[in-house]
Amino acid sequence: MVTEAPRNTNPSPPAPLPGGEGGQRPGEGIARLNASFCCSELGINSSVSGATWLHRFALVATFCTFVLIIAGALVTGNEAGLAVPDWPLSYGSLMPPMVGGIRYEHGHRMIAGFVGLLTTVLAFWLWRRESRRSVRMLGFIALGAVVAQGILGGITVLFFLPTIISVSHACLAQAFFCLMVSLTLVTSPGWRQGVRQLEARGNSFFQRLCAFTTGFIYLQLILGAALRHSRSGIVFHLVGALVVTVLVMLVVTRVLRYYPDVSSLFRAALVLSILLLAQLFLGMGSYLMRLAARQDVQPALAMVTITTAHVAVGALVLVTSLILTLQSYRVLPQANKMRRFSAAPQKVAL
Amino acid sequence: MEGKASLVNTHKILMKGLETIMNPKKFALLFVTLTMMLILYACGGGEQKTGETGEQKAPETTGPVTQIDSATAATITGKVTYEGEKPKPIQIRMDAEAACAALHKEPVYAQQVVVNGNNALQYVFVYVKEGLGDKNFEISKEPVVLDQKGCMYHPHVFGVQTGQHLKVLNSDPTTHNIHPVPANNREWNKSMSPGVTPLEQTFPREEIMIPVKCNVHPWMKSYIGVVKHPFFAVSKEDGTFEIKGLPPGDYTIEAWHEKLGTSTQKVTVGPKETKSVDFTFKAAAVIS
Known part of the structure; x- marks a missing residue:
């Protein structure tokens, strides 16, 4: 007989409002809404430490996913994608001699296996302990994504790096990272706790602008992956960089103008602008390095470092924009499906 | 003031455009369409690969074997030279792999453009490109040997007949993988541990050239020229080459170099005749 673990059976007193969120912008017609609600509605059960540990676990899994993305970039950068010809075993064993390109390829596989294990544990942990159905589903979507990612990785080895599979592998990696970051965010104590919500003109536009920017950054990452794996399409990637820069500037400008007191938005916007600046420099550096290295007989350390950093910072730009988007839907009220993750706070007008 | 007004106008137009695009339904449709287009673009942008997964071209036709008549067989000799400033040798960094570094006391240089004394250009594959028609020639029973020694391929450039055996050795105390990347033959990738039994493979279709990498x-890079006939050679240290046993006739001879491209010449050889065909590659022709 299958029994389901108890979820949120003990209603708790209202959680204190965090001081960092909210604020009033004169002249913007902002109405502050109270965000008093019960913890039971937010999916916090009596075992606060359990929820904290779940969040910490998600955080570790997300960090490992970021390391995995770096490891994957190192495999491509060192041209070691086919250093291990077989899959799922490596040279017919679980631990081949870690020499040359095998180090990168098998290292990538080992980290991927570990991330797969962490994701499995996280998905089942969420299934057992999480009250929000959407978050539980998100856990299983992440599990499905990591399995699909492993299979794509295997296909790419067995079929000698077909471009479409390699690009899909790179893109799914970023999507999986987004899923893990989302899970970490929505399981965080700050997210679970109440939030003062601001109602200002242009919320809807800002939220959609954030979502649009995140979507476009993802498309830009696809262009980057296509360039990296097929060595073509630099013009599209450059145009994409320009569009992303404009969109991020619009987002940051609006945060500075309308929501400078909303710390979660302000911090994310600040980090996003810094990362974007770094990413633009890394992109230029990668391109120049590649031009300079055309006659090289082996991948140069400097080129591998800068292109790997470009991939890693690109992933960070994407997830920072995603965090900003999710926070915008959380902090700024808007009837939409995003709020399912935060279990819709009750609004009481003051 | 005008500049500021135009900036404001641009901003307004941009925002209006974004408002239009950012309708959730339109945005979802745009996102999915662009993603699919980008993936398809990425798919088409790379090198087209045939092989186990790709479309296989029809195998070479077989027919009666043309015997080489030693009484009339002609010879083509020649020299390949390099014109221009000698490229600086590129040293290979083997320090990342201790087992490889330990095999060399002296620095090892890349073999991509090797110019020796008298501007002799080494590692140029010279072969009969046209003139043999549909004639079939006996396939050599002797396998061509490719050795992995000192973490380098030996030889760096070589030829093999279609169907002739290629024997791959690993004389190194470390693990290699051998991975030819053909466009017209089946791609394969095999691991070779130290002391492993030599590997034997054949290529059924002509191809100039198949890059091989580890x-x-x-x-580690090598190049294989796969041709139907035995009339090919690779320029030696002094840049010379020799193609023997050629039936009298009119031929197009092509010289291929991995970085300098190709060069062709027409030649007519009579019975027992020896003709000289020289090739010159210019420095400016270096291709990436």
Whole structure:
């Protein structure tokens, strides 16, 4: 007989409002809404430490996913994608001699296996302990994504790096990272706790602008992956960089103008602008390095470092924009499906 | 003031455009369409690969074997030279792999453009490109040997007949993978541990040239010229080559170099005649 673990059976007193969120912008017609609600509605059960540990676990899994993305970039950068010809075993064993390109390829596989294990544990942990159905589903979507990612990785080895599979592998990696970051965010104590919500003109536009920017950054990452794996399409990637820069500037400008007191938005916007600046420099550096290295007989350390950093910072730009988007839907009220993750706070007008 | 007004106008137009695009339904449709287009673009942007997964071209036709008549067989000799400033040798960094580094006391240089004394250009594959028609020639029973020694391929450039055996050895105390990347033959990738039994493979279709690489040691590169006939050679240290046993006739001879491209010449040889065909590659022709 299958029994389901108890979820949120003990209603708790209202959680204190965090001081960092909210604020009033004169002249913007902002109405502050109270965000008093019960913890039971937010999916916090009596075992606060359990929820904290779940969040910490998600955080570790997300960090490992970021390391995995770096490891994957190192495999491509060192041209070691086919250093291990077989899959799922490596040279017919679980631990081949870690020499040359095998180090990168098998290292990538080992980290991927570990991330797969962490994701499995996280998905089942969420299934057992999480009250929000959407978050539980998100856990299983992440599990499905990591399995699909492993299979794509295997296909790419067995079929000698077909471009479409390699690009899909790179893109799914970023999507999986987004899923893990989302899970970490929505399981965080700050997210679970109440939030003062601001109602200002242009919320809807800002939220959609954030979502649009995140979507476009993802498309830009696809262009980057296509360039990296097929060595073509630099013009599209450059145009994409320009569009992303404009969109991020619009987002940051609006945060500075309308929501400078909303710390979660302000911090994310600040980090996003810094990362974007770094990413633009890394992109230029990668391109120049590649031009300079055309006659090289082996991948140069400097080129591998800068292109790997470009991939890693690109992933960070994407997830920072995603965090900003999710926070915008959380902090700024808007009837939409995003709020399912935060279990819709009750609004009481003051 | 005008500049500021135009900036404001641009901003307004941009925002209006974004408002239009950012309708959730339109945005979802745009996102999915662009993603699919980008993936398809990425798919088409790379090198087209045939092989186990790709479309296989029809195998070479077989027919009666043309015997080489030694009484009339002609010879083509020649020299390949390099014109221009000698490229600086590129040293290979083997320090990342201790087992490879330990095999060399002296620095090892890349073999991509090797110019020796008298501007002699080494590692140029010279072969009869046209003139043999549909004639079939006996396939050599002797396998061509490719050795992995000192974490380098030996030889760096070589030829093999279609169907002739290629025997791959690993004389190194470390693991290699051998991975030919053909466009017209089946791609394969095999691991070779130290002391492993030699590997034998054949290529059924003509192809100029098949790059071979080791993904464990990315500096290891070799090139195989696969032709139907036995009339090919690779320029030696002094840049010379010799193609023997050629039936009298009119031929197009092509010289191929991995970085300098190709060069062709027409030649007519009579019975027992020896003709000289020289090739010159210019420095400016270096291709990436």
